[in-house]
Amino acid sequence: MSWILLVEQALNGLQFGVMLFLMAAGLTLIFGVMGLINLAHGSLYMIGAFAAAAVAAATGSFVLALIASLAAAALAGVLIEATIIRRLYDRDHLDQVLATFALILIFSEGTRWAFGSFPLFLDRPEALSGTVSLPFGIEYSRYRLALIGVGLAVAAGLFWMIAKTRVGIRIRAGENDREMIAALGVDISRLYTLVFALGAALAGLAGALIGAIQSVQVGMGEPVLILAFVVIVIGGIGSVQGALVGAILVGLTDTLGGFLLPKAFALFLSPATATSVGSSLASMSIYILMAGVLLVRPKGLFGGA
Amino acid sequence: MTRESFLNAVLMGFLLVVPLAAWALDEPFIITLTTRAVIFAIAGVGLNLALGFGGLVSFGHAAFFGLGGYAMGILAYHAQTYTPLMDWPFVIEGTKSMLVIWPVAIVASGLAALAIGALSLRTSGVYFIMITLAFGQMFFYFTISWSAYGGEDGLSIYVRNSFPGLNTMDPIQFFAICYGVLVLVLAGVQRLAHASFGLALRAARQNEERLQAVGQVPYRLYLTAFAISGAITGLAGALFADLNRFVSPSMLSWQxxxxxxxxxxxxxxxxxxxxxxGAALFILLEHTLGGLSPYWHVYLGAILLGVVLFARGGIFGLLAGREVAHD
Incomplete structure (x- = not known):
């Protein structure tokens, strides 16, 4: 019985991990290509979720809601890139942190003003409700399983794009030497806008997909943003492979830590103490993981020299 | 007298005159508002030591602010419930005396800053920002799940802690304490900034290689600055918790x-x-814009964006000229 629960928790961890990857991939690409640390990435996640909830409420279609989340987040991304973010590429990280912190304040309060403080709800599509039977008698949520599938598919598509397409080649070239590819005739500012919009769209998609599990509310983006930071620090900033490995590590550590640590402490502590010690340690576990990785590799697992 | 030191004097005078006038006019709310500004200023002065002089962009100083707050909260909680803090291997009682609470807050947050700094300073640049943020979140989640001291709900303290010879529940007297602490902290940081430590620290920010060439160890300078910075912010946290007679995990949030x-x-x-x-302007904005609209953070965000994009160097950069380069 207990190991079935363990498998389910591991699947939950994987599902959390691939969703974190959607956030972290955009952050790490934006940092890798433009050298920008974007705190407002969490706001783009929130915008995706709100757009999806609004469109789903109006049309009842989950597919349209997902398209709306991609479009709204990408549009918001292009808008802030063209007006504000573009001025920050040459600034130091402190200015970038503050300007994007200011953007969070504007986006969060703006959304609160437009939609109110009460959470919205986004229903899972009918076809993905209920559970699905996996081998060995494991019952698992069909929607969460679909999330794992979508996340892995997006990851595969992203790797293919970066490895094989012309845009991907330009992105990789931009990471290595932006002056050189500008000299070779690539319109670097269009490339920057494109990368920013791509990252924003991925964040918006993650927001919409997660929004159907949790509630859609102002401030939903920042906890995920901070976890995505942990992910890219573990994986190595700028590395998309690192983001995938880091995201799954963080997802599994967080979920399994919360499940296993209280049980582990219960072996030698009283149940009440074990629960409280275990759960406080579990909430810190991913940060302990991060500190451990940094002790061994200060530039992250896949970080270059 | 340079323009900067003139501005300093005007600023400190303003922060003294406003609450005194409010006291004369019997407006305790204004006194409390100024006290908030003074306490935030102490926290900012602490962060500035790491951020301004050392160039260490720490996004996790709420952890030290909150640790100071919890140091006060836990000691006062045990004093007001008459339970010992621990009874093994030796008995430690709670206390309601600020003169005991402050050193505890300073040492606790200073030690935490030493540990976080020792790990985080292995990295630099954008890694450092994200790692300090992550450590801040770690403390935040720890306090949320720490049910012995209120967990998510925080801890309430019935009566403000005591200071010899003063009635701390009187707003103007509590203000005087906070203002006194601010003056002492400013004097200390001023001295530190002009001592060889401060000069070496600024040199490290500008060019690490040169500093190493003359035999200094940048890591040690940064770590010292970070620990002192955390300790000052922790002291501010203890005062802030005392002002509200309440401490909760929100003091440690990333916001x-x-x-x-x-x-x-x-x-x-x-x-x-x-x-x-900065703290005085923030409180002023919070008070005036907050009265205009419940969504005042939009305006705050716009102002902040304007300062970052167009008015680099902040208020001092605008009013006192560019005597100190902001690089």
């Missing part, structure tokens, strides 16, 4: 880290008195 950073930037990075101006 608090962001706000402390905003005080430093609004005022002027690397100016000793910069955060004082």
């Amino acid at each position: 608090t880290s962001g706000e402390i950073m905003v005080f430093v930037i609004l005022g002027g990075v690397g100016r000793v008195y910069g955060p004082v101006a």
Whole structure:
């Protein structure tokens, strides 16, 4: 019985991990290509979720809601890139942190003003409700399983794009030497806008997909943003492979830590103490993981020299 | 007298005159508001030591602010419930005396800053920002799940802690304590900034290789600055908790880290008195814009964006000229 629960928790961890990857991939690409640390990435996640909830409420279609989340987040991304973010590429990280912190304040309060403080709800599509039977008698949520599938598919598509397409080649070239590819005739500012919009769209998609599990509310983006930071620090900033490995590590550590640590402490502590010690340690576990990785590799697992 | 030191004097005078006038007019709310500004200023002065002088962009200073707050909260909680803090291997009682609470807050947050700094300073640049943020979150989640001291609900303290010879429940007397602490902290940081330590620290920010060539160890300078910075912010946290007679995990949230950073930037990075101006302006904005609209953070965001994009150097940069380069 207990190991079935363990498998389910591991699947939950994987599902959390691939969703974190959607956030972290955009952050790490934006940092890798433009050298920008974007705190407002969490706001783009929130915008995706709100757009999806609004469109789903109006049309009842989950597919349209997902398209709306991609479009709204990408549009918001292009808008802030063209007006504000573009001025920050040459600034130091402190200015970038503050300007994007200011953007969070504007986006969060703006959304609160437009939609109110009460959470919205986004229903899972009918076809993905209920559970699905996996081998060995494991019952698992069909929607969460679909999330794992979508996340892995997006990851595969992203790797293919970066490895094989012309845009991907330009992105990789931009990471290595932006002056050189500008000299070779690539319109670097269009490339920057494109990368920013791509990252924003991925964040918006993650927001919409997660929004159907949790509630859609102002401030939903920042906890995920901070976890995505942990992910890219573990994986190595700028590395998309690192983001995938880091995201799954963080997802599994967080979920399994919360499940296993209280049980582990219960072996030698009283149940009440074990629960409280275990759960406080579990909430810190991913940060302990991060500190451990940094002790061994200060530039992250896949970080270059 | 340079323009900067003139501005410093005007600023400190303003922060003294406003609450005294409010006291004369019997407006305790204004006194409390100024006290808040003074306490935020202390926190900002602490962060500025790392951020302005050392160039260490710490996004996790809320952890130290909160640790100071919890140091006060836990000691006072045990004193008001008459339970010992621990009874093994030796008995430690709670206390309601500020003169005991402050050193505990300073040492606790200083040690935490030493540990976090020792790990985080292995990295630099954008890694450092994200790692300090992550450590801040770690403390935040720890306090949320720490049910012995209120967990998510926090801890309430019935009566403000005591200071010999003063009635701390009287707003103007509590203000006087906080103002006194601010003056002492400013004097200390001023001295530190002009001592060989401060000069070496600024040199490290500008060019690490040169500093190493003359035999200094940048890591040690940074770590010392970070620990002192955390300790000062922790002291501010203890005062803030005392002002509200309440401490909760929200003191450790990442928004608090962001706000402390905003005080430093609004005022002027690397100016000793910069955060004082920044905190005063922040409270002023919060009070005036907050009265205009419940969504005042939109305006705050717009102002902050304007300062970052167009008015680099903050208030001091605008008013006192560019005597200290903000690089």
